[in-house]
Amino acid sequence: MPKNLYSDIYHILKGEIDSNVYPPKTILPGEEDLSQRFSVTRNTIRRALKKLQSDGLVYTVKGRGVVVLEPIVDNRVIFSAANHYGFQDLMSFPQNKFIKKLDTKVLEFKTIEIDDQLSKHTSFSIGDMAYYIERLRLVNGKAMAIDTSYFRQENMPNLTIENAQDSIYQYIRDEKLFKIAAARSVATVETVTQKEADVLALKEANCVGALKKYVYTDLGNLFECTETKYVPDHFSLVGFESY
Amino acid sequence: MPKNLYSDIYHILKGEIDSNVYPPKTILPGEEDLSQRFSVTRNTIRRALKKLQSDGLVYTVKGRGVVVLEPIVDNRVIFSAANHYGFQDLMSFPQNKFIKKLDTKVLEFKTIEIDDQLSKHTSFSIGDMAYYIERLRLVNGKAMAIDTSYFRQENMPNLTIENAQDSIYQYIRDEKLFKIAAARSVATVETVTQKEADVLALKEANCVGALKKYVYTDLGNLFECTETKYVPDHFSLVGFESY
DNA sequence: GAGTGGTCTAGACCACGGT
DNA sequence: CCGTGGTCTAGACCACTCC
Structure with a gap:
């Protein structure tokens, strides 16, 4: 092409x-x-x-x-700050050939109203209605990440738990609801709660990599705020800068 | 200007x-x-x-x-994948105004020969001579990161421990040894060794954010490989992507 | 159809590195 | 000095969105 x-x-x-x-x-x-x-x-x-x-x-x-430049080698799951539409797309990276199976388990699915505190967390406006979704991500059958997501309901009125189970981004594309134009992200290392440690089966480790992602529609609306927590030692985020 | x-x-x-x-x-x-x-x-x-x-x-x-776009707020020390020459330059970011004092303590300084294993880690060639430097980084008097660095000796024959104490990048600029042209980095979350936990005074947490950085001279030579380990909860790495 | 950004051409002058 | 990349102009045509 x-x-x-x-x-x-x-x-x-x-x-x-x-x-x-x-x-x-x-x-x-x-x-x-x-x-x-x-x-x-x-x-x-x-x-x-x-x-x-x-x-x-x-x-x-x-x-x-x-x-x-000489090439760099790294043997972990590669993802970069915001360059994939969703978790499902990780597999399409050539470096990630060893991923054979990606599964998603929906832990929570409900609609909520954005209050003062949530507004600070998500950057949504107070009073907005949003879907609250928790999803566990499995790579080759092992729990590797938890997503905690807020999607603004206004942009996607009829989202179902089945959509969340499959791929929300696929749903958006299929229904032609809007186009995704940009994403911003902040990566940190955070200490975990007991619940997160249990779900991710962390054993001794008590921290995760956290990637908070804000996604915008082509009208300039923020429609998604997702925080993904990754288990240690298995993920890497690559960057390059020239001076 | x-x-x-x-x-x-x-x-x-x-x-x-x-x-x-x-x-x-x-x-x-x-x-x-x-x-x-x-x-x-x-x-x-x-x-x-x-x-x-x-x-x-x-x-x-x-x-x-x-x-x-609407602005994003975040209240941690901001750094981005490779966009600062050295630790000292963190202070020059407008978002990082609350940093009042940056100190460096050199924990180790010696020259070594790159063997098979180190070659894999650093991407230097086997047989190269390199400086091995460990530095503890303090922000406002608190231990916040450890750097483990390898600098190829060929590019900077007369490096002293005093240079490492101050700013190696400053030394390179002053001596006009070469220009820095590009950097690549890989960010991960890793479980720590006991030594690292002690030096960084981690308390309960047993993981760190690790940023491995490869820096190139303007001739295409890799001259530095540094792995920086940051304490959890205090650093964030920002990214942006448009589709 | 009018207006937007996306791509491309064919020129020009400058700052810098190496000789 | 010459060759490199860095910046800039003045035009052109296309694909897309919106009305």
Whole structure:
């Protein structure tokens, strides 16, 4: 499905880096050269390079060129701050091939009214009606995370427990309710409650990784606030920054 | 220090969003309008908007416009995956105003040779010589993190314990050894060793947030591998993604 | 159909690194 | 000095949303 020049070029260059046409520490051909090779403007080449850079595959040094980085290896479940629509989508990451089975167990499903305290937690407005959903996430049959979610009811009036059991994001897409436009997240390490320790079968460990995610519709409405608590030692969150 | 048109415009628009000229959920003026207002091309406006978007202040919906997002509040020490040169720079974040004092205590400082096992951990080559440094980080007088670092000796032949005590990044800048070009990081939650629990005075908690950071020079060399372990409940890592 | 952002071209000048 | 990437302009066409 080639559609954009710059993303085609991005994929070609990425393939060439992966297959060692341009090994780590070498410098890519200059932007002018690449322009000629692909018969596009320097601007289009620059967009492709920008994308490679935001992937953490290369970075540029003014006056010298674009340098290829050595790859990093990590053997845990990879997720990044906000780049998946839902838990189900973890499996689609190529690094996460070892995930064979993802299950969800709905622990709680009810509608509630947002009060003062919940408003602080969720950033919803006081008086809003919301679904409150607790879900246990199982990877290859083992409890790996608990989600505590609030979904604003206004945006999805007829959500059922069956939808929560399957995939809420799938439901939103199927029903064409709205589009998801952006997500913000805050990751922390927190000490756990007894209930969480029991459900996640933590044994000695008494902390979890907490990822609080705020998701926005394409109208600028916050419609979801979910806090996911992950068991220790099995998840990693990757990042890249160039200066 | 206005230098780039697009970043000037970025700062102006950011200020206007902060001061509620454009409140949350409203739509910014179109790119064409902004072009005229600032007397620049649409391209330049687009770069400024892109920067606002990567800050998580705003996101765009094709065919509709640029939507202003509601702000998120969080009351912990904020750091983001790789966007600070060193621990010392945490203080310069506006959100971290409550940090009054940052201290470093060097626990260990020696040179070692990278063997097979260390090569796996650091991604350095076997046989490389490296500095091994352990540092305890104190925020407002309280132990908050331990750094375990490896620096490739080749890149900085004359590092002293005094440099480690102050700021290694400052030393690199002062001596003009090389430029730092990029960093990659992996964040996880890990169970701690007894030693770590003692040094960080963890009390009941037995886990930490671990951030493993790989830093590259402008020649494409990996020169630093640092693993920082943070005490629970006091740090948060923020992210933003738009779809 | 009018207006929005998304992509792309063909030029230009500048700041920086290496020679 | 020359070559690199960084910024910017002035135009063009397309896909999408909204009315």
